[in-house]
Amino acid sequence: MARKKIGLIGAGNIGxxxxxLLLAKQLGDVVLFDIPAKESFAKGKALxxxxxxxxxxxxxxVTGTANWEDLAGSDVLIVTAGIPRKPGQSRDDLVGVNLPIIQNVADNAKKHCPDAFVIVISNPLDAMVYEFKRRTGAPREKVVGMAGVLDSA
Known part of the structure; x- marks a missing residue:
């Protein structure tokens, strides 16, 4: 059986x-993706x-990259991309900041790994999961959200 390919979008603290954790549990090969301005960070963390x-x-x-093509064929995609909430910023304010990010991720996921099971962790979670699913047209059982105490991470 071939090893699973797991794409992580966002190489920050959560990603x-x-x-x-994914490597420690040997759940599959990991592609750690971040934007081109942070590619060296993703590559360094992967190294x-x-x-x-x-x-x-x-x-x-484990591979670090800023190239969407490296995510092709991912079985699972975990989306942590986005800007964390700042002090005094409401979750509603965060929608305007993170919506364009999730739209870009959704467009590229649809193009490069359309069959992946997607776990969105970006905040505000409900809005980001909804937009990802809407934008990709993926079936509801293929896009889920994972919530927790992320604002303190």
Whole structure:
């Protein structure tokens, strides 16, 4: 059986920690994606994780990239992309900031990994999941949201 390919959109704190957990559990090969301005950050984080696998015994591949084509064929896509809420900013304010980001992610996901099961973690979660599903036209059972205490992460 081929190993699963898991794409992480957003190489920040949440994306990086998820990559670490996915590798530790050996759930599949991980592609850690971020915007071109942060490509070196995604590549550096991927390199750190790959080198730490010598100690952890993880046998999965991790790649850092800013190239959407590298996500082609992903079985799972986890979206953490977005700007965190700032002090005094309402969740409604955050919609205007993160909506264009999620729209870009949705458009590229539809183009490069249309069959992936998608987990959206970006805030405000309900609006971001709805927009991702609406924009991609994916069936409702293929796009879910994962909430928690992200505003404190």
């Amino acid at each position: 990086g920690e998820l990559a670490n 750190d994780l790959e080198q730490s696998s010598a100690c952890s015994g993880a046998d999965a591949k």
